[in-house]
Amino acid sequence: MGDHSVAPDHGQEEFSEHGVQRRLGGTSLHVLTGVALAFSTYQLIVAAFHPLSSLITRSLHVGFLLALTFILFPAFRHGARLSRVSPGDWLLAAGCFVLSTYHWVYEADLIQRSGDPSFADLAVGTALVVFVFEASRRILGLALPIVCGLFLLYGLFGQYLPSAIAHRGYGFDQLINQLALGTEGIFGIPTLVSATYIFLFILFGAFLEHAGMIRLFNSIALGFVGHSQGGPAKVAVVSSGLMGTISGSGVANVLTTGQFTIPLMKRFGYSGVFAGAVEATSSMGGQIMPPVMGAVAFIMAENLNLPYAEIVKAAAIPAILYYLTAFWMVHLEAGKKGLTGLPKDECPNPWRAMRDDWHLVLPLAVLVWMLFNGFTPMFAGMTGLALTAVLILGAAVAARVSASAFRYVFWLALGLAAAVLVRQMEQWGIVPLLLLIGALVGLSFVLKGGRRTLHTMKMGLVDGARQALPVGVACAVVGVIIGVLTLTGAASTFAGFILSVGEASVFLSLLLTMLVCLVLGMGIPTIPNYIITSSIAAPALFKLGVPLIVSHMFVFYFGIMADLTPPVALAAFAAASISKESPMKTGLKAVQIAIAGFVVPFMAIYDNALMLQGDPTWLAVAYIVGKAVVAIVLWGAAAIGHLRAPLNAAERLFAAAAAFMLVAAIPLTDEIGFAMSAAFALWHGLRTRRAAPA
Template identity: 70%
Template sequence: MSDHDLVPGLAPDTPADIPDEFQEHGAQRTLGGWALTLLTGAALAFSAYQLLVAAFSPLSSLVMRSLHVGFLLLLTFMLYPRVKRGAGMLRIPWYDWVMAVGSFALGCYQWVFEAALIQRSGDPTMTDLIVGALTIVLVFEAARRVLGYELPLLCGAFLAYGLFGEYLPEAIAHRPYAWSQIIDQVGFGTEGIYGIPTLVSATYIFLFILFGAFLEHAGMIRLFNSLALGLVGTAQGGPAKVAVISSGLMGTISGSGVANVLTVGQFTIPLMKRFGYSAVFAGAVEATASMGGQIMPPVMGAVAFIMAETLNVPYAAIVKAAVIPALLYYFTAFIMVHLEAGRAGLTGLRRDQVPNAWHALRDNWHLVLPLAALVWMLFHGFTPMFAGMVGLALTAILILGVALAARVSVQAFRYAFWLAVGLGAATFAKWGISPVLAMIALMVAACLFVPDGKKTLHTLRSSLVDGAKQALGVGIACAVVGVIIGVLSLTGAATTFAGFILQVGEKSLFLSLLLTMLVCLILGTGIPTIPNYIITASIAAPALLKLGVPLIVSHMFCFYFGIMADLTPPVALAAFAASSISKGSPTATGWKATQIAIAGYVVPFMAVYDPALMQQGDAGWFTVLEVSFKAVVAITLWAVTVVGHLRGPASWTERVLAFVAASLLVAAVPWTDGAGYALGAGVIGWNYWKARR
């Protein structure tokens, strides 16, 4: 039984027709004819360039970043219109062609004049300043088209601060800077638009976005849905549990919460509504589960790669810190939908309505190989770039191998398949990428001469094009937020805010954490997770470190609340996207999502007070298990508070006591832990005793 049999007419691999205001990024043009051909060619060139850079590193770091930004601007001005209406939605006006080609030419400036720019570093010519100023303006305009007005306005405020901050009150003023210094810092240096975020976007992030696009086109979404249906589809509240598990699995290959909503939600939200969940609750469950993809190893959101590069730690260290909180996050969503199903008396699907999970895995086991190889390599010392290349190559070999297998006997394919995968892994590990590229080229050539082989090549081309398009929002955000980093590093303004947090922290660490959380949530009302994290990590994380919070924990704290901002009204993009499918109220969906995702607001505080939750410090396995168990108990009690049900209905007195018990378990203090356990046990025991009566 396929997923389509459960909800007739529904295609879970096809994104929803989402209204513009609910999209994660701006409205894209609908092109045809030669304009579409040029756009496809540019996207393919972008993906080919990134793969070439990742495989052979033929360019210096700064040139690689500038060409990356050049490609981002080229595709952005071709794909995103100046306004979301009119003829500009169906064609590319002449001025967008000029900006597209001109911005790519500006991106090549660093490449053509690399030696001269190095020699006159810090002393730019008038031509340099004009090129730098135009590049900055074009990056701002691209960010406006892709991400909306909020982030460009915020970055513009920081740019204005760099230019005119000398006239502000003494407490926040800085010394005078000439406009040439600002442009040189922001437009050419490694702390501006070509800073660390752009470096990470041009290396790790693009590869993993492409990896996710390849797996999606290979059919990974269908496999995840089938596994989730087979595992929990028949349980109490099965459809909602399917949404949690399917979105969690999808999160292992995709770090975009809104993208997860638009893919998995096409299947899970109608399924939940069909079996009795309200439109608001169905949308909230999917939004909550999808946003967890950014913290779900092994392929977390783009922020994880930026964090690893910023902290100069292995990516595996970030994954290690994130794995327990990620599991707790999804446990929260799971227990919430379980209790809600019990409260509303909702049942699961019939056994004959769900596929067999084992059969689904048996028939599509090859799709798991690239993900398994990626996990193994990340935890065995390989760089994320190399691991991403291996995953991409294996996925391409699998897609091509499955297509060619249809033309040969089953037994012959088994030997050929294992030989191809084995050779791919062995040559990557020992001889490098060239033999693997030769193998893929041979398989591509073979597809030209077999029936339906061209469909497979079309799948590969679509994966490359979609990967390039999906990278635009992340890449443009990384580039424009470099303006903030450049101004902060030039003026030292971050020290002022950090000093304020330190002053508050001298009286109360909790108040400093609360202030940082509010800053993250407020910033998140208008800007994506990546710039949210970069800004707060640049300002608040150093202050938290001085207050005794471990380095990774302080950055993860900012990261988590940057994610939660996409669930928190008034601007909750993930909830709004889900509501456009569920047809429920966007605001009500957002508020319900914040209740379901309560762990996302509380676990970061627990990790600060007890870093063992993120496996930091000298804590052993027993300590890690102990604090994880405490978090599970606290989450269960919060779920009882929110839903008002456990084994049976919970009275308001029980809900208040459950909230108090959960709150006592947050702080790592022996007497509060003891009191929280005792009170929680009393609430749970009383509710079970009432239910048995």
């Protein structure tokens, strides 16, 4: 968001996980900026000092989300004036925020009459539920509100359904009490996670972007792989993977790195469809790429009551294999079409880029260190964010120091001060680091050009608040599903069905769960997809012997793959808006590129060492990873139809069969798969060697 607009470019308006945004100016822009700054400031105060109870923290978070949504998103795409906010939307925005303070004002009364709400309680609760549905419709489209609405109808009228799926019946007051007056519905665990961890990490990513992290990632990717075979596409994979370490949002990754990588791929011979599909596939992997994974990872940690570091550990190898898949596919496509890389002299020196911008990596390194040393994600995120602010302000101050020797002394002193403060965080808390930021802000006001840096930080706060809207609203509205499932116990019905299928075959249960994830993903984002399927399917998989974290990762993984699967492939649609190609064709090609990635979760189910579960030995981990790599190589060759040379139909079928044998966990299938892999390599090697002279 810049000085004159709060909406992204036209492509993002049409194809993103959120609706068309208004382009505001004048007083409306100032009001919007003020509300966004207030939202970010509120979240930082909550993270640093925890001044409010949990329910109030959640309700005010939802109030800010609704207020910004009604200001920024019109009720209808067509016929809306994007340069102004209608009076009705101003009233809705103000009204929603006022309603969200009800839990703050009447907190003690709500606790005393819990389960017996007054008329005012029911009126406020009903209005909040309605407004959350309307906000999700504006920002996420119709699919998610319809799914949540069906669950709401089930809660209201489920007693009239056939006995196999019916519940005993609940009054309207019971339902509203469950959904809007306590911490089981729209103020449930997803909203708690959104109001704490998720917002901080979104803000962290926004600050790093404004600090120049995208430039650093692109320089590293171009320098290391830009000159290789199919270099531009490999740059897209590497830079999107690096961007995924700080972003956690697939569509946001497409709309940042894709503006650079998609035109670059097209310029060097890749089709627009393939370029868009590569970017979509690579960007979606950001949600499973540690250390800053997608919002689902934080919700999963809260649901499973596990340290976030455990989620990171389980996701690490599958994430690397996902990007290895994308990298391998673009390599094969480049070989098939004879595409070369960029000239060596046009690629930047990656070592020089890292030398110039090394300080940008420090907050990420500190974040990883804190996550793996017992600090909570909220505290680690706050520290990483504060360090990023220190670096941005420090760079502005250092730039005004004329003598290079003094500049190095300043950086050394600032680095030592920050290191000491981070080291003593457990004893001193966040306050000394905030005081350091305050001192640097004061210096920026005095120094020439410092105000530009402060403006950059202000826009980072505003952008962070805006980027949190789709995630936060999705977390709130999907609380309706959790509330109804908790109230009625309906999750056990579907879980029982999966268990009955699993008695015949665990594989069929996994296949059914995968299909549910993909079908749900055709209309709703990853977060609600994960919450629905993990509430219903993950407990059933656990009863079938699948470790709980592995079953949740299985659901999470396929929720991500759903965003690549047509007809509603949000990441592919965002990429297609940049490549100017058909969204459907881009989505289908993205599925082909990610096809090998579909087998990784199944391999993890049958061998938990792939997710580092069950205290595996290094030999066991090396074996399963090696097997997965061989399977990915074979799947990729079969899908693209090329290895050293084009593959004929028989070779493609044989390669696919060998890969399937390596995935299947049946006695002797590994041995058969490795034997078939060796036979395929020998067969293809001899054939291409004989064909080489011709």
